[in-house]
Amino acid sequence: MYEATSEEADSPSDIDHARQPTIALFDSGVGGLTVLAAIAQRRPWARYYYIADQAHVPYGHRPLQEIRGFAEGLTAHAFEQGADHVIMACNVSSATYEAEAQRLYGAQRVMGMVRLGAQAATAVTQTGRIGIFATQGTVNSEAYPKALYHQGHRAAVQVACPDFVPLIEAGNLTSADTERAVRAALVPIRREHIDTVILGCTHYPFLVPLIRTLAPEIQLIDPAQAVAEDLAGRIVGSGHRHISTENTQFRLVTTGNLDHFRQQITQLYPWMVSQAETIYVPAETTSLRLKPF
Numbered sequence: 078m079y080e081a082t083s084e085e086a087d088s089p090s091d092i093d094h095a096r097q098p099t100i101a102l103f104d105s106g107v108g109g110l111t112v113l114a115a116i117a118q119r120r121p122w123a124r125y126y127y128i129a130d131q132a133h134v135p136y137g138h139r140p141l142q143e144i145r146g147f148a149e150g151l152t153a154h155a156f157e158q159g160a161d162h163v164i165m166a167c168n169v170s171s172a173t174y175e176a177e178a179q180r181l182y183g184a185q186r187v188m189g190m191v192r193l194g195a196q197a198a199t200a201v202t203q204t205g206r207i208g209i210f211a212t213q214g215t216v217n218s219e220a221y222p223k224a225l226y227h228q229g230h231r232a233a234v235q236v237a238c239p240d241f242v243p244l245i246e247a248g249n250l251t252s253a254d255t256e257r258a259v260r261a262a263l264v265p266i267r268r269e270h271i272d273t274v275i276l277g278c279t280h281y282p283f284l285v286p287l288i289r290t291l292a293p294e295i296q297l298i299d300p301a302q303a304v305a306e307d308l309a310g311r312i313v314g315s316g317h318r319h320i321s322t323e324n325t326q327f328r329l330v331t332t333g334n335l336d337h338f339r340q341q342i343t344q345l346y347p348w349m350v351s352q353a354e355t356i357y358v359p360a361e362t363t364s365l366r367l368k369p370f
Contacts, residue, residue, distance in 0.1 A: 098312055101155035102166040103128040103148075105136040106246050108280030108340045109166030112190075115305040115348060116164070117327075120312060124326045126158055127166075135242040137212025137278070141173050144214055148174035158183060162311065164304060165189040168277050168340035169212055170218035175214025185311055194275050194300030195224035200210055201296055202273040206232045208266045208295075211277030221277055233260060235268045238262050238281070240296045245280045248344055251287060252280075263292050272296060283345065328355040332360035 096212040100116065100123050101294050105326060128151055130136075136144050147354050148170035155163045163186065165176070171189025198207050207230055209221045222233040227282045249255050265272060273296040275360045277284055282299045289297065331338040336358040343350050 078259070079146060084347065095250065097122060097124050099124045099159055100157065100162050100164065101125060101128070101160035102164040103130065103151040103155060103170070104167040104279055105130050105147075106134040106242065106280065107338075107345060108177060108242070108245070108278060108283075109164075110342070110346055110349075111279050111282040112164060112166035112301040113305060113327075114349070115299075115301040117229045118307055119305050119309050121197070123151060123312075125325070125328065125364040126155065127329045128155065128358070129329070129331045129333070129338060131246075131331050131338065132346070132362065134246060134333070136167065136169050137214045137237075137239060137242060140212060141169070141218060145173040146167050152178050152182070158189065161186065162308060163187050164308070166279050167303075168194075168220070168300075169214040169218065169278065172218035173282060173307070180342075187250075188304060188311075190279065190300040191220045191277075193303035194277065194298060195221060195228060197300060197303040198273050198275050198298045199230050202230070203229055204272045205270045206234070206269065206273070208234045208236060208269070208271035208274040209277045209283055210236050210238050210241070210262055210274055210307065213239055215277050215339070229243070230348045232269075234265060234271055235264050235277075236265050237277070238319055242278065245283050246341070248341065250283055253351045255284070256287065256291070259287055259291055263295075265357050266292070266295065273298060275300065298360055312362060328356065329353045330356045330358050 101112050106129050109127065113125060117125060130147060130151060132279055133147060148165060152163055169192045175187065175189035191344045207225060216235045216237045225233045243254045244258060275298045279301065282301065285297055329342065335355060339355050
């Protein structure tokens with residue numbers, strides 16, 4: 078485990094294009110690992126810095142201004158660690174802070190989930206009727222209906238799924254309680270004849286097998302796939318060269334319980350464990366500097 082240090086990290090604007098790109102992602106918990114996995118499958122030669130803000134999980138019920146504050150601190154922390162690109166692997170963080178972060182750090186260096194998720198859904202829907210499974214915070218932000226509206230789709234049905242994140246964080250991906258929660262979420266989707274559902278929280282892809290079993294007729298959109306494809310183009314455009322996969326590095330950070338975090342990673346992505354360094358960072362300081370990669 079690395080110890081905290083007062084050394085200055087690389088400046089966010091000082092990118093060395095001859096080295097592996099450092100890609101930072103953050104979420105309230107393990108949901109953003111779905112985004113990390115999608116990106117790593119396409120770009121296995123990068124260095125990855127993932128922050129799970131589990132001291133504050135779940136975000137969904139919190140005031141949007143509070144979530145914006147978390148996103149602001151985590152984004153600044155990621156760039157302080159020398160990140161070349163920061164992915165807001167959290168839909169409600171994207172909804173509340175992506176635009177401001179892009180203004181501060183550059184639109185090519187900060188990415189969120191909502192716009193690309195909406196684009197992916199509009200590309201595949203056959204009826205134009207799109208649904209969104211999301212946390213209450215993302216629903217309240219109206220981010221997805223606005224993004225879909227700008228793309229010419231007005232028939233958007235949002236379904237708040239407050240039980241999904243706690244169930245997933247607890248490792249209950251196929252339990253009876255989880256099945257009941259998914260069945261309840263599908264009721265308004267079927268009632269409104271929705272043919273395509275955006276998984277508007279990065280935790281939700283862990284429930285894809287269950288959702289597909291219960292509703293095989295519905296197309297599911299995981300924005301992580303669109304984000305991974307878009308990021309690949311940005312990295313190529315930035316001039317980073319391809320480096321051997323042997324140099325891939327994962328640094329996975331939690332603001333919560335480190336042992337529990339390791340257990341979650343082992344359950345969800347066992348292939349990642351052998352390549353990962355897991356670290357605890359106190360939630361009260363997002364300006365903590367770790368030894369650089």
